[in-house]
Amino acid sequence: MSTDRPAPAAPSLGTRLLDSRLLAEHPRPRGVAGWRHAHWLAVGTVCLGAFLGQLTASITALVLPALSHRFGAGLATVEWVALAYLLVLVALLAPIGRLSDLVGRKTMYLWGFAVFALASLGAGFAGSLGVLIACRAVQAVGGAMMQANSVALVARGVPGRAMCGALGIQAAAQGLGLALGPTLGGLLVQHASWRWAFWINVPIGVLGILAGWFLLPRTHPEGRPDAPAAREGRFDLAGLLLLAGASAALLLALSAASGLPLPGWAAAALVLTAGVLAVALARQEQRADRPIIAPGLVATPGIRAGLAVALLGYLLLFCPLVLGPMTLAEAGVPVARAGLVITLLPAAFALAATVGGRLMPHRSDSTRCRRGAGTAGAGLALLALLPPGEVSSVLLLPVIGYGLGLLLPANNALVMRAIPARSSAVGGGMVNMVRSLGTALGTALPVLGVHLAGPVSGGRLVLLVLALLALTAVVLSGPGAGVRRT
Structure with a gap:
């Protein structure tokens, strides 16, 4: 009777990779760890x-x-x-x-x-x-x-x-x-x-x-x-591919409207493709085992409104960063000085985001959201109405940054508190996704406005649109939108 036994199966490529030194985690030195x-x-x-x-x-x-x-x-x-x-x-x-x-x-x-x-x-x-x-x-x-x-x-x-x-x-x-x-x-x-x-x-x-x-x-x-x-x-690989495809088609369509050399039929096809893929994504997420966009969470009014505010907030944050160099260059401001001026917005954002709770210690997060969005909207509207240039930017970019620094951390806190603990990972992933999509739209919108109407008139148009979007964020942050208050 043969005593031969089948040879053990060779380890898979994935197993070999996981066991490799390149992927092994090394401990800290004892002096650091202790x-x-x-x-x-x-x-x-x-x-x-x-x-x-x-x-x-x-x-x-x-x-x-x-x-x-x-x-x-x-x-x-x-x-x-x-x-x-x-x-x-x-x-x-x-x-x-x-x-x-x-x-x-x-x-x-x-x-x-x-x-x-x-x-x-x-x-x-x-x-x-x-x-x-x-x-x-x-x-x-x-x-x-x-x-x-x-x-x-x-x-x-x-x-x-x-x-x-x-x-x-x-x-x-x-x-x-x-x-x-x-x-x-x-x-x-x-x-x-x-x-x-x-x-x-x-x-x-x-x-x-x-x-x-x-x-x-x-x-x-x-x-x-x-x-x-x-x-x-x-x-959920299918959901991931549909999300990436819909996002890419939408941004390509915006780029085509902004001057990307594509024929008109291609731009229209991109818009149609984005819509079809978005519908397919919604259906896919309903039946996925582990959806990247959980329909149950998105259907919750407070979470849905909070995700929309997150998208709008990062659009409002990055749009002036892209638009500013164009409008300041048109006003004859050297690029190095323009960089210093534009820095005022993210600097004020960082300050308000870090100490916002101390600035408004007795206010709920939903109140901070509304006041932050309202402040940013007022700054954007004034920047659109005043003559473009270095002086108006120095005065108003910190106001916009301060408002957004109050809005975004408070909104993130509201969203994460509204998400059940068992869904915190997918909820955090959705917040990261809408943040990146908002940043992408904030990059594309100024280019579209400048292409359609030039740096000055197009810049004013973009800023007025942003002011309206900030007002939308105020409405979405209100108690009627279902955001949980603290």
């Missing part, structure tokens, strides 16, 4: 990623005119340097978040820095607009790897009593990156080259890798992933 304040070192490392993500968003918005001049392309084409990044980010946040549970969040975060830094290096060397857009898409892969894991790493490494303070520090790092972007972008474009707007990310990325390796705790006890995390239902 220090009672080590969690603040981990928070500082996460803040590097938060800073880098917002820096690249705001600095790219400012260099679009320089890229248009360098490559001889219209703004409707050049804006895809920003839009490609945002579309990839929307598509990858959800799957990378789930993959991180399998591979390890520390590992994914460190690889995010590496991908981001290498893609930034390539973007700076790009010899054509197509190569630059492709590098930006790869850069977004690294950005998604960092953004999908940042809050989870803070939650993993910080004791409960320090959690609120740690998240506040992370928000401040985001605000700092957002505020420094226009100033750095203006200085680099005027005194060096647009290429440095991308190369500046490389040393920050290298610093993030080194800091993360030594200062972040392992997210798996033995440094290796847990297989059960991969088996919690089938990932």
Whole structure:
């Protein structure tokens, strides 16, 4: 009788990858891990990623005119340097978040820095607009790897009593990156080259890798992933592809209306495609095991209104960052000084977002939302009515930023409190998605307005539209919209 036994099956490619040294999580040095304040070192490392993500968003918005001049392309084409990044980010946040549970969040975060830094290096060397857009898409892969894991790493490494303070520090790092972007972008474009707007990310990325390796705790006890995390239902790949397709078709249609050289029938087909894919997405999410957009949550009035306000808020935040360099250049303001002026908006946003609760200590979050949206809307309306130029921008951009700094953190708090604890992951993913979509629309709308009516008249038109959208946010933030009050 034969005693031969079948040879064990060869490990799959996925298993070999998970067991590889490249994906194994390494522990911190004992001296770091044993220090009672080590969690603040981990928070500082996460803040590097938060800073880098917002820096690249705001600095790219400012260099679009320089890229248009360098490559001889219209703004409707050049804006895809920003839009490609945002579309990839929307598509990858959800799957990378789930993959991180399998591979390890520390590992994914460190690889995010590496991908981001290498893609930034390539973007700076790009010899054509197509190569630059492709590098930006790869850069977004690294950005998604960092953004999908940042809050989870803070939650993993910080004791409960320090959690609120740690998240506040992370928000401040985001605000700092957002505020420094226009100033750095203006200085680099005027005194060096647009290429440095991308190369500046490389040393920050290298610093993030080194800091993360030594200062972040392992997210798996033995440094290796847990297989059960991969088996919690089938990932909604169809929903993800429909969302990315609908978003891309809509933004391409807006770019066609903004001057992208496409025939009229192609623009109409893009609008129709976006509508069809949106309907298919709604149906897909009704039957998916783990939908990326949970219909039950979206149907809740308070959550639905809060997600709409989040989209509007980030549209209102990024639209002036893209529009400002165009209108100030038309008024004869040098690009470096224009960057300093535009910095006033994100600086005021960061200040209000960080200390907004102290500024209005006895007000509910819904009241902060309404007052913040109303303040931003008033500033946008006045900016549209006053003569365009440096003086009006210096006076009113801080008002707009202050209002948005009150609105967005308070709205995020309302949304997350309204989402049941069992759905916090998918709810947080939806907030990230609408935030990225709002940023994308905020990039596309100014280009459309300037194309249709020129920098001055088009700028006024865009600002008036933004003021109306801010008023819409006021209405959506009211008790009649179903937002839970605190």
